[in-house]
Amino acid sequence: MIHELREYRIQPEAWPVYWKLFNQVCMPIRGDEFGRLRGMWTEMDSRQVRFFHLWEYASLDDRTRLRMALLDKPGWRDSFLAKAAPQIHKQHLRVLNPLRVAEDLMSQDDEVHLIRYGCEVGRANEFRQRLEESGIEAYALWGMEFPDPNQVVVLTSKGDFALSADAESCLQCTEVTRLKPLALERG
Template identity: 30%
Template sequence: MIFEERDYHIRPGKLATFVAAYRDHGLEIQKKYLGTFISYFTTEVGELNHVVALWGYEGLDDRMARRKRMLADPDWQAYLARVDGLIERQNTRILTPVDFSPLQ
């Protein structure tokens, strides 16, 4: 199993708007297509206006196939239009758990 960490830097003052849009319009679409939803986080200390999403997949091919199907969904495209202009930048990392990790 692999894990994807999606790290969003949100425009100042727009964090609540972004999180609400995701909760109300994005999450269910992603759950329909993507792998295992692990969690969604915001920051309280340190770098603010920051959101981290964690998803689990069987492997890179699984991730690519699932994301391709999701990107073709018109509802996902409508969600992307809702959050257009709210994200300053995004980083994505693929994480592989070590042999003693509880997440395998």
Template identity: 30%
Template sequence: MIYEERDYHIKPGKLQTFVGLYRDHGVELQKKHLGTFISYFTTEIGELNHVVALWGYESLDQRAEMRARMLADPEWSAYLAMVDGLIQSQNTRILTPVDFSPLQ
């Protein structure tokens, strides 16, 4: 199993708008297309205006196939138009759990 960490830096003052749009329009679309939804986080201390999403996949190939299907969905394009201008930057990391991790 691999995990994808997506870290979004949201423009100041737009965090609740971004989270609300994702809750109402984005998360179910992603659940329909992507791997295992692990969780969604916002920050309270440290760097503010961050959202972190975690997804689990069997492999990088599975991730690529699932993301390609999602990107081809017109509903996903409509959601992206809703959040256009709210994201300042984004980082994505692929995480592999160590043998003693509870997430395998």
């Protein structure tokens, strides 16, 4: 199984347009037939909205097959992509290998923290092991496949953890993003 974490950066004035399209056009067409939606979160400030959504696939091949099939789905290109794409300022995709993921990611009501630990080349697995040994409380723990295989990603209610000296020695950088959970709008 793989997860794809999609991050869209959207100008604040474009966010209501995009969010309406996502709820009223994207999800009715896509549903969970073209990958399973596991979670959605935002980070907002006066300059941009960062929209994160997490999709689950059986494999990279499955992701490719389903994404191609989605392009053939009636309304996907004309009703969704043609209108949604102009709302997005930047797009980033990360393919993650789930190591531990709670089943109920969509039911989290409180703010969460997405922490990306950038490790020295070849030390991500060592860092992950040290992190797990520390008893980390997390909704999800991933190793990144790409774009950077030297990252470990955590979704948690805590903004930081006391890391052991051994774990710290693996790191080059840490990035913490505070996210608010989103729920699909019905109706």
